[in-house]
Amino acid sequence: MSSPAPALLDRRLLFFTGKGGVGKSTVAAAFALLAAEHGKRVLVIEVDAKGNLTDLFEHGPVGFEPTEVHPGVFAMTMNTQDSLQEYLKLNLKVPVLGRIGPVARALDFVASAAPGVKEILTVGKVAWEVREALEGRADWDLVIVDAAATGQIVAQLGAPGAIRELVAVGPVRTQTEWMSELLADPAITALNVVATPEEMPVNETIDLVETVRAELSVPMGAVIVNRVLPELFTHADEEVFDAMREPEAVARLSASVGTGASAVLDGARLAVSLRRTRAVHLARLRTTLDLPMLYVPYLFVRSYGLRVTRMVAEALGEELGL
Amino acid sequence: MTTAPIFEPPSLGPLLAAKEIVVFCGSGGVGKTSVAAASALGAACRLGGKVLVLTIDPAKRLANALGLEGIGNTERRVPDDLLRAVGLEPRGELYAAMLDTKSSWDELILRHAPDDVTAYRILENRLYTNLTSRFVQSHAYIAMERLYEIHATGKYDLIIIDTPPTRNALEFLEAPARMAEFFGGRLLRWLTMPYRMGGKRGARVLNLASRPFYQVADRILGSQFLHDIAEFFLNFQSMYDGFVERAESVERLLHDRRTTFAVVTTLEAAPLREAEIFCQELRNRDFHLGALVLNKTLPEYLRGRDGAQAAARLVADPKPVAEGLTSLGGALTDSVHTARVLRTVGESFENFAVVAKREAELRGDLGHGPEVLIDVPGLEADIHDLGGLAAIGEHLFR
Numbered sequence: 072m073s074s075p076a077p078a079l080l081d082r083r084l085l086f087f088t089g090k091g092g093v094g095k096s097t098v099a100a101a102f103a104l105l106a107a108e109h110g111k112r113v114l115v116i117e118v119d120a121k122g123n124l125t126d127l128f129e130h131g132p133v134g135f136e137p138t139e140v141h142p143g144v145f146a147m148t149m150n151t152q153d154s155l156q157e158y159l160k161l162n163l164k165v166p167v168l169g170r171i172g173p174v175a176r177a178l179d180f181v182a183s184a185a186p187g188v189k190e191i192l193t194v195g196k197v198a199w200e201v202r203e204a205l206e207g208r209a210d211w212d213l214v215i216v217d218a219a220a221t222g223q224i225v226a227q228l229g230a231p232g233a234i235r236e237l238v239a240v241g242p243v244r245t246q247t248e249w250m251s252e253l254l255a256d257p258a259i260t261a262l263n264v265v266a267t268p269e270e271m272p273v274n275e276t277i278d279l280v281e282t283v284r285a286e287l288s289v290p291m292g293a294v295i296v297n298r299v300l301p302e303l304f305t306h307a308d309e310e311v312f313d314a315m316r317e318p319e320a321v322a323r324l325s326a327s328v329g330t331g332a333s334a335v336l337d338g339a340r341l342a343v344s345l346r347r348t349r350a351v352h353l354a355r356l357r358t359t360l361d362l363p364m365l366y367v368p369y370l371f372v373r374s375y376g377l378r379v380t381r382m383v384a385e386a387l388g389e390e391l392g393l
Numbered sequence: 394m395t396t397a398p399i400f401e402p403p404s405l406g407p408l409l410a411a412k413e414i415v416v417f418c419g420s421g422g423v424g425k426t427s428v429a430a431a432s433a434l435g436a437a438c439r440l441g442g443k444v445l446v447l448t449i450d451p452a453k454r455l456a457n458a459l460g461l462e463g464i465g466n467t468e469r470r471v472p473d474d475l476l477r478a479v480g481l482e483p484r485g486e487l488y489a490a491m492l493d494t495k496s497s498w499d500e501l502i503l504r505h506a507p508d509d510v511t512a513y514r515i516l517e518n519r520l521y522t523n524l525t526s527r528f529v530q531s532h533a534y535i536a537m538e539r540l541y542e543i544h545a546t547g548k549y550d551l552i553i554i555d556t557p558p559t560r561n562a563l564e565f566l567e568a569p570a571r572m573a574e575f576f577g578g579r580l581l582r583w584l585t586m587p588y589r590m591g592g593k594r595g596a597r598v599l600n601l602a603s604r605p606f607y608q609v610a611d612r613i614l615g616s617q618f619l620h621d622i623a624e625f626f627l628n629f630q631s632m633y634d635g636f637v638e639r640a641e642s643v644e645r646l647l648h649d650r651r652t653t654f655a656v657v658t659t660l661e662a663a664p665l666r667e668a669e670i671f672c673q674e675l676r677n678r679d680f681h682l683g684a685l686v687l688n689k690t691l692p693e694y695l696r697g698r699d700g701a702q703a704a705a706r707l708v709a710d711p712k713p714v715a716e717g718l719t720s721l722g723g724a725l726t727d728s729v730h731t732a733r734v735l736r737t738v739g740e741s742f743e744n745f746a747v748v749a750k751r752e753a754e755l756r757g758d759l760g761h762g763p764e765v766l767i768d769v770p771g772l773e774a775d776i777h778d779l780g781g782l783a784a785i786g787e788h789l790f791r
């Protein structure tokens with residue numbers, strides 16, 4: 072590829088992975104919202120069957136059929152059995168059709184044991200939606216995948232390659248070829264990692280990027296650092312703060328604002344030391360990886376749902392210069 | 394189950410003293426591994442006996458702290474000197490082990506295979522390698538299997554096990570049953586049938602191969618792949634009896650009264666919801682739910698009225714407060730600067746208070762959980778040494 076890869080939102084397929092608990096779904100939903108606000112028609116696919124992605128749009132659960140959950144945002148939940156049925160319907164001729172139910176159930180059972188089958192049914196459906204859009208049969212400007220966690224994403228995205236190694240001939244092999252090409256095209260696809268500035272999420276992110284580069288040809292997009300705590304004090308501020316925590320100062324503060332003064336000081340000290348512990352991990356992430364970093368601040372809000380998704384989308388929009 | 398008197402703060406102590414196996418579970422990122430390790434450390438120091446913690450995927454620094462660097466399945470004693478170095482006086486012995494999925498599976502195959510040739514064929518099969526390393530449930534199953542094996546040695550008074558990250562919490566509960574069902578299943582026999590009959594009764598093979606399943610599978614996957622799979626499962630089936638019996642034993646052990654489950658969660662909406670579902674499922678399936686640990690919670694003082702009042706005053710009008718501090722001199726001489734810092738301090742408190750109240754709200758919504766409900770405040774530093782684990786332990790054992 073000689074031309075530089077397009078901006079993230081101008082690609083057609085964005086995967087979001089990350090260690091459990093870092094806010095992967097929220098970030099994926101926020102990207103979808105951001106893209107929709109910029110006039111794109113977006114399909115969000117939830118792969119980890121937790122079924123809470125649509126909560127982030129304050130919409131009820133959705134199934135395999137794409138459903139509009141917010142203006143311009145359609146969502147679907149991946150289900151390998153449905154994916155298989157759809158594949159069989161599209162690829163096989165009529166006589167078998169009547170038996171698809173039981174056959175699909177049997178294959179689904181085998182799929183849960185045979186390596187790579189579940190993964191290929193997942194990635195296959197995703198790639199298929201993107202190809203339909205590229206060829207004008209579906210009108211998604213962007214497909215966003217709330218993908219598997221860092222532990223499983225390599226197996227998932229590597230499925231077409233793994234299956235190709237195992238299956239020498241046949242339609243499956245042919246199909247894995249176009250899937251691999253689509254996944255490897257930096258004009259189309261990007262894999263993004265969500266992390267929080269904590270030890271394990273940072274470790275997993277660094278390891279994952281290394282593994283993806285070594286084992287897959289899927290282009291990396293950005294690292295989204297979620298829940299970044301604000302820097303409260305400059306160095307000079309901190310000297311003032313330390314002086315305030317001396318017993319005499321605390322006594323005077325209590326006299327003027329009440330007995331809660333020491334709790335308030337403790338709260339600020341907690342904020343400073345949390346930030347400091349995390350800064351070490353953030354720095355490690357930044358110096359180890361040569362990927363674009365997008366920062367999302369820690370949100371001190373009372374609720375979840377669309378409002379939070381919107382706040383994260385705003386932060387991401389600013390980071391992307393939109 | 395004994396109920397702790399109402400005036401005693403909740404503690405894991407009685408549970409850990411009464412059970413032989415404690416399975417820690419919860420969704421990813423909630424700090425399961427640290428809580429499990431801290432419980433084992435606490436049990437060894439406070440209750441005594443031989444205590445083993447079996448961890449799945451600890452952070453490197455934590456693994457090092459437990460003396461587990463770079464090794465697989467072997468159980469290691471954590472030297473008493475290391476415990477004393479952080480001010481702990483062990484009454485018992487602490488052991489630690491890490492789960493190595495691949496070698497655990499290999500050992501299992503070697504144990505159950507009818508002969509060396511079959512074992513070798515399976516171990517060399519590329520489907521086997523794929524299956525054991527990629528098939529997510531295989532991690533879950535092998536963890537439970539290892540637990541059974543270690544328990545059967547009778548070497549430990551208490552085994553504490555961390556659970557592998559699964560797509561959903563139920564996966565590993567179902568793993569033994571699914572494994573038994575899989576190897577004993579009609580479907581597997583049906584799948585491998587044409588190959589078992591092959592050679593002797595060719596006509597029957599043709600007949601079977603004309604069934605829709607084979608037609609479809611053949612068209613999609615190609616017959617060679619199908620043949621590979623069948624051969625693999627045929628070899629595997631030779632271990633059928635051993636496997637099923639074992640899986641059933643594992644299942645029985647998990648249901649045994651000597652085993653309890655502790656669910657770990659943070660007070661965030663998504664992990665908490667998963668924890669609630671998990672508690673519910675444990676009850677539905679008749680497992681013993683011993684405790685719910687609320688990890689990394691914010692300190693209580695952030696919700697106090699006094700703090701809120703003080704913070705509000707600092708945010709609204711810090712200037713006179715700052716002026717009252719100037720006579721202390723030093724860094725506090727410049728009242729404009731001091732006022733700015735005071736306002737920031739107040740704002741920060743108000744920010745964290747919002748989160749602390751949200752947590753309290755979620756905690757209040759917790760329905761009828763297990764009787765032991767424990768708060769572990771978020772510690773400011775990472776937990777990467779025995780000292781950090783001991784600090785968590787202070788909250789687990791009160």
